[in-house]
């Protein structure tokens with residue numbers, strides 16, 4: 557790849573990240589204004605606060621969409637698919653349903669999404685929770701993530717100690733969100749070195765690195781390529797259909813996951829199969845003393 561191409565990609569990446577961060581911050585702001593002092597954040601409270609400007613309809617919409625927002629003067633209609641409520645869950649709704657409502661609220665609260673809908677732009681059926689590559693969908697996901705897991709409620713929990721999967725699961729239960737959402741948000745807020753990657757069909761779909769990694773030049777999970785970590789490949793080969801829940805662990809070098817990693821460093825890999833979305837998540841953690849932070853590279 558040429559230097560210019562690489563530079564352009566880096567600029568695009570930063571620009572996207574800035575947009576997504578803005579969406580997340582707006583979600584957090586809405587949670588703050590609604591007055592939540594402890595988790596979980598209930599998106600229905602946010603709807604209620606809009607005093608009739610949003611009407612919501614939950615139903616089993618099959619495989620049509622997860623959620624949908626329409627403008628019908630004078631209000632917005634928010635549809636959400638309750639088919640996921642059939643899966644076991646703790647709160648009133650399955651975490652996927654709450655996340656979807658948060659996502660649709662993202663289309664409502666973000667000015668450029670809202671004015672598009674009010675200006676006659678057609679409603680679209682959303683696929684939520686990081687399943688879409690389209691920027692508006694990713695923005696809405698980021699909004700939902702900030703709303704349901706705002707930094708002012710989650711940040712301290714995340715940075716109390718070096719990350720463990722158990723701590724992530726505990727936080728997931730407290731915030732009543734899915735493990736996928738919590739892992740992504742955890743990594744975003746974490747000052748320790750960690751990362752998350754999603755695998756589908758033996759290829760890396762998406763991934764994120766924590767501030768702890770970014771501080772030492774480890775930025776971007778390699779996407780769209782086959783998994784190259786030997787332990788992860790072994791785990792996948794046991795059942796690559798990802799239709800049954802299972803967990804495992806292994807290790808590799810960070811260069812197996814991150815492009816242009818500036819250094820070598822051993823990462824612990826924890827594997828989690830998520831049958832509902834037929835993907836596998838990999839939680840990567842590194843010991844702080846194993847990564848050079850003196851920036852001598």
Ligand SMILES: [Zn+2]
Nearest residue numbers: 682683693696
């Ligand atoms: Zn959407």
